[in-house]
Amino acid sequence: MSRPDESPLLLVGWDFRQTPVELRERLAFSPESIEAAVLRMREEGLLAEGVIVSTCNRSEVYGVRGPAALEGDPLLALTGFVSEFHGVPRHEIEGVGYRHMGADAVRHLFRVTAGLESLALGEHQIIGQVREAFRFASSAGLTRTVLNRLFQKALEAGKRVRNETGLNSKPISIPGVAIELAQKIYEDLAPRRFLILGAGETSSIFYDLLVARGATNIEVVNRTLEKAQALCQRAGRAYPWEDLAARLPKADVVVSATSATEPVITREDVRRAVSQRRGQPLFFLDLGIPRNVDPKVADLDNAFLYAVDDLQEIAERNRQERQREVVPAMAILEEELEDFLGWFGSLAVVPTITALRRKFEAIREAEFDRSLEKLNHLSPGDREKIRLMAQHMVRALLRRPTEALKEADDPTRRLERAEAAQYLFDLDIDPKD
Amino acid sequence: MVISLLLGGTALLLYLGAEAFSIANLRKEKAVFGLVAKALLTLGFAVHFAALEFGGRLTHTVPYRDLSASMSLFAWMVAGSYGIMRLRHREASTGPFLLPVAILFLGVSLLTHPAQAPAADPKLSGALFAFHVTLAILGYAAFTLSFVLAQLYLIQVRQLHTRKLGLLFSRLPALDVLSRMHHTSIGIGVVAMTVASTLGLIWAKQNWGTYWDPKVAFTFLLIGIYVLCLLAGRFLRWSGKRVALLSIGGYMLMLFSFTIVNLFITQEHVFH
Numbered sequence: 001m002s003r004p005d006e007s008p009l010l011l012v013g014w015d016f017r018q019t020p021v022e023l024r025e026r027l028a029f030s031p032e033s034i035e036a037a038v039l040r041m042r043e044e045g046l047l048a049e050g051v052i053v054s055t056c057n058r059s060e061v062y063g064v065r066g067p068a069a070l071e072g073d074p075l076l077a078l079t080g081f082v083s084e085f086h087g088v089p090r091h092e093i094e095g096v097g098y099r100h101m102g103a104d105a106v107r108h109l110f111r112v113t114a115g116l117e118s119l120a121l122g123e124h125q126i127i128g129q130v131r132e133a134f135r136f137a138s139s140a141g142l143t144r145t146v147l148n149r150l151f152q153k154a155l156e157a158g159k160r161v162r163n164e165t166g167l168n169s170k171p172i173s174i175p176g177v178a179i180e181l182a183q184k185i186y187e188d189l190a191p192r193r194f195l196i197l198g199a200g201e202t203s204s205i206f207y208d209l210l211v212a213r214g215a216t217n218i219e220v221v222n223r224t225l226e227k228a229q230a231l232c233q234r235a236g237r238a239y240p241w242e243d244l245a246a247r248l249p250k251a252d253v254v255v256s257a258t259s260a261t262e263p264v265i266t267r268e269d270v271r272r273a274v275s276q277r278r279g280q281p282l283f284f285l286d287l288g289i290p291r292n293v294d295p296k297v298a299d300l301d302n303a304f305l306y307a308v309d310d311l312q313e314i315a316e317r318n319r320q321e322r323q324r325e326v327v328p329a330m331a332i333l334e335e336e337l338e339d340f341l342g343w344f345g346s347l348a349v350v351p352t353i354t355a356l357r358r359k360f361e362a363i364r365e366a367e368f369d370r371s372l373e374k375l376n377h378l379s380p381g382d383r384e385k386i387r388l389m390a391q392h393m394v395r396a397l398l399r400r401p402t403e404a405l406k407e408a409d410d411p412t413r414r415l416e417r418a419e420a421a422q423y424l425f426d427l428d429i430d431p432k433d
Numbered sequence: 434m435v436i437s438l439l440l441g442g443t444a445l446l447l448y449l450g451a452e453a454f455s456i457a458n459l460r461k462e463k464a465v466f467g468l469v470a471k472a473l474l475t476l477g478f479a480v481h482f483a484a485l486e487f488g489g490r491l492t493h494t495v496p497y498r499d500l501s502a503s504m505s506l507f508a509w510m511v512a513g514s515y516g517i518m519r520l521r522h523r524e525a526s527t528g529p530f531l532l533p534v535a536i537l538f539l540g541v542s543l544l545t546h547p548a549q550a551p552a553a554d555p556k557l558s559g560a561l562f563a564f565h566v567t568l569a570i571l572g573y574a575a576f577t578l579s580f581v582l583a584q585l586y587l588i589q590v591r592q593l594h595t596r597k598l599g600l601l602f603s604r605l606p607a608l609d610v611l612s613r614m615h616h617t618s619i620g621i622g623v624v625a626m627t628v629a630s631t632l633g634l635i636w637a638k639q640n641w642g643t644y645w646d647p648k649v650a651f652t653f654l655l656i657g658i659y660v661l662c663l664l665a666g667r668f669l670r671w672s673g674k675r676v677a678l679l680s681i682g683g684y685m686l687m688l689f690s691f692t693i694v695n696l697f698i699t700q701e702h703v704f705h
């Protein structure tokens with residue numbers, strides 16, 4: 001591995017931690033602008049290969065240093081490019097992002113892919129976003145040997161963290177916790193009947209969530225029928241408030257999010273509803289503040305009630321559990337990092353040339369000794385001449401491959417040539433060389 | 434006898450392995466643990482069958498002549514019923530709670546294994562009697578599983594009510610799945626026990642000249658309770674919790690019938 005200041009791996013980025021949303025919006029890359037930006041960086045010689053990860057929480061440019069960035073600070077050059085590309089003054093973005101090289105850049109990508117750098121710790125959408133960014137760059141021909149390997153490794157590392165730790169096993173958002181609880185009563189929510197009370201913002205969030213999970217039996221009861229009708233345009237039916245008592249026994253899960261100041265569902269309402277339900281449990285998610293469902297409902301057999309506070313408490317507990325999983329997740333990432341750096345280090349030019357010479361010299365010596373055994377009649381002087389001839393021949397043979405390994409104009413090409421030489425001559429690389 | 438004992442011991446080890454991997458799967462939720470547990474259980478079930486087969490060949494009948502053989506057969510039925518439910522409901526997280534029943538009974542059976550095969554009793558032979566006993570043991574095995582499942586259901590209900598949601602809560606299946614598994618095991622038990630009892634009555638009439646034995650009354654009461662468990666939710670609108678409690682009550686009656694009734698009330702259903 002090269003020294004950090006010489007490493008060809010580069011990263012400049014801006015995320016939600018240091019960069020305000022207004023600035024992030026200006027630094028965001030659209031799919032079209034990603035291709036244009038990387039192509040320009042390549043044309044200008046800043047990068048030999050590049051991938052841009054751009055989500056609502058981050059804009060990051062990963063790359064392998066190009067020939068024009070071999071002198072000076074390549075990270076500052078990249079920052080300058082991003083500033084110019086987006087038309088954002090350089091001084092506005094220099095102090096709010098992060099810039100890494102070499103192992104630090106790799107580690108950052110691994111952490112991002114594993115969800116350790118996400119706003120919601122451990123969320124797994126990011127792995128899909130990184131995969132998509134890589135796929136896009138790869139199909140546009142923007143990546144080669146190094147970034148192909150780097151991103152494949154990052155995706156593997158993210159997958160391992162997801163499978164081998166509890167970082168993503170429990171939800172940490174209120175709707176996520178609510179859905180998980182409902183699934184502990186009814187495993188498959190799609191065929192279940194949902195009753196939503198209220199047609200405001202919270203109801204709308206839950207309606208979308210349920211529709212996304214395949215639920216079709218959604219009933220919305222609201223004091224203003226038109227609002228309920230407007231909410232359930234994609235699936236379900238709207239009912240006037242007067243129908244609440246009739247709809248209650250038919251529901252499996254009740255989501256209540258009205259702005260009522262008094263409970264709109266009493267213990268007696270639920271007792272009556274449960275008694276008509278042939279033993280099926282009734283689950284209440286009371287998201288109203290103040291509460292919409294009488295807390296005494298929780299005492300009833302076959303009725304389960306969770307209010308906002310309960311959901312928040314569970315979400316907080318899950319958050320703490322995720323926090324505890326960061327250490328084992330980091331251990332996995334460090335393992336993968338070491339693996340990647342091992343591969344990357346083995347591609348360095350100097351050890352490759354040393355190994356190539358060592359290999360040729362070993363062959364020369366072996367062949368020389370073998371030949372001399374059959375040429376006993378030669379004088380010591382003749383033997384020396386043959387030895388020198390063999391040495392010259394090896395040097396002459398190695399001259400062009402050595403030049404080719406050294407002369408490549410960008411680091412990726414040098415690494416690719418090193419990899420090819422290692423493969424063709426079956427070289428054993430010693431990183432200490 | 435030695436082969437049967439060796440095979441029984443191997444089956445016990447395989448069940449123990451299946452249990453260990455089931456627990457590991459419950460704790461870490463790794464697919465590979467679940468697959469190993471399933472493979473060990475299947476292998477254990479097959480080896481256990483071979484052990485029973487060897488035992489049966491010696492006595493020329495289904496191995497129920499002595500308490501040790503009956504317990505082994507019972508353990509095999511428990512493992513089999515669990516396997517059926519696992520396939521039917523695609524649910525493995527109850528394994529750590531159900532497999533110990535098979536392990537316990539097979540272990541005790543091996544410890545109490547007689548040195549010699551019991552002599553054949555000509556009175557207790559024939560296909561009718563063999564089916565009666567075998568199906569009754571299958572019924573007991575299924576009711577035992579339903580007893581464990583009823584408790585898991587109550588644990589899950591309690592956790593939901595008290596909002597103490599630990600590892601067990603996240604790993605155990607949803608209430609509706611537990612309820613369906615509970616119903617399946619009761620269903621197997623009711624069918625097996627009803628057929629076993631009917632065959633037993635026919636056999637009793639042929640051999641004793643009467644249908645009557647105090648055990649019969651307890652068995653039909655037991656079947657009645659479990660039938661009520663199957664129907665109470667739909668027709669009496671009972672909650673799952675109430676059905677689970679009734680199921681546990683039924684199991685208590687089963688234990689009473691198996692111990693007190695066998696030992697003190699009936700003269701005909703005694704294991705020697």
